[in-house]
Amino acid sequence: MAGPRKPSSGGGRSGGGRGKSAHSGASGRRKAGQQRQAPSDDAPRGAGRPKSKRGPKRDRGTMPFAPNEREEREGVRLQKFMAGAGVASRRKAEELIVEGAVSVNGRTVTELGTRIFPGRDRVTVHGRPITPEDKVYYLLNKPDAVVCAAAGSVDERGRPTVLSLMHGVSERLYPVGRLDYRSRGLVLLTNDGELAQALTHPRHGVVKTYHVKFQGKLDKDQEEALRQGVVLDDGARTAPVTELFAFRETDVNVWYQIGIREGLNRQIRRMGEAIDRPVLKLIRVAIGDLTLDGIEEGEFRALTATEVGQLLAASKLGPEGRSGKSGGSRGGPHNSNQ
Structure with missing residues (x-):
């Protein structure tokens, strides 16, 4: 280096x-x-303010939720959908599911293997609907x-x-x-x-x-x-x-x-x-x-x-x-x- x-x-x-x-x-x-x-x-030497030139406008750092081919056929794991929707990390989403805080189409779900179809199934957490951001x-x-x-x-x-x-x-x-x-x-x-x-x-x-x-x-x-x-x-x-x-x-x-x-x-x-x-x-x-x-x-x-x-x-x-x-x-x- x-x-x-x-x-x-x-x-x-x-x-x-x-x-x-x-x-x-x-x-x-x-x-x-x-x-x-x-x-x-006592800052490291050279740790001043780097000069940066304004360049072209940056691309938006966004990427919409998009199921892959398998998920389009079989559905998306519920915890993955929740993480992708910005509800929580996948591990925290799993905890919410096990705690009984998550419902799919009005039915409480506690199984981590549950799959859903985004756009067709209605998912709520503590009664609040979630939609992918x-x-x-x-x-x-x-x-x-x-x-x-x-x-x-x-x-x-x-x-x-x-x-x-x-x-x-x-x-x-x-x-x-x-x-x-x-x-x-x-x-x-x-x-x-x-x-x-x-x-x-x-x-x-x-x-x-x-x-x-x-x-x-x-x-x-x-x-x-x-x-x-x-x-x-x-x-x-x-x-x-x-x-x-x-x-x-x-x-x-x-x-x-x-x-x-x-x-x-x-x-x-x-x-x-x-x-x-x-x-x-x-x-x-x-x-x-x-x-x-x-x-x-x-x-x-x-x-x-x-x-x-x-x-x-x-x-x-x-x-x-x-x-x-x-x-x-x-x-x-x-x-x-x-």
Whole structure:
């Protein structure tokens, strides 16, 4: 790798970027009551504001629900339809079905194998009819002190959520691969439950790239432990990282770029704890080929149709991958909260 990926925010707290939602026409430049601040002194070098030129108008990052050939003959699994309609992730949809919250044509359904025909069968959740929304996909540069949650603009503790930053977006959105309250960087938000599950499931191996500042300096043994996998506090062993190298060093700390395919809860922070080097700062700078170039902290933009296609391909959800066979894993997503 020629050099580290640059987080567009690095350590900055600035606004005025170029992001714009191509789906709703809402500008990603609009903030949630945040003030412009000077960049942090300990941000990775080169983590300033990348210049971006206004190009042609982006394609709408939307993709309507479309059953494949098998589903047109046999029907769509109920939980897949619910996830595709933006009701919830597939796993959560399964829970709603088992709980008896879902009805088809007026009859309560609790069997996970139930299939329905969209447009012909009437599906309700807690008595409310659901209809498929167009799929939407957004890239957000999450600031510090914002919660990755989909339960409104503030959480139960009164803290702002990522939804508070999504001005002008009317669809129900869910963050994919969460970042914790004090972590920053790239977050995908979508109503495509199937893609959300695939991107967070280690079976598909989509690489997430982070810039990480550890407390103190890592020795060679600690670096090698991270490369090969460490045992976490719950006994789980992490898979080998896809990359690990230092790209900035101060008198007392070092910044590393780390790539992982897994998405265990708070994985990067727990990896630091496993080698006695707590993580001081954590920025997600890429998911697959998606980066934060041109997106300032607190801003968002819609993905282009090309970028959506790349994500679908990376997560094995192309036209052939969206058959019932590919999307039907019961392993469930690893709900990363780095």
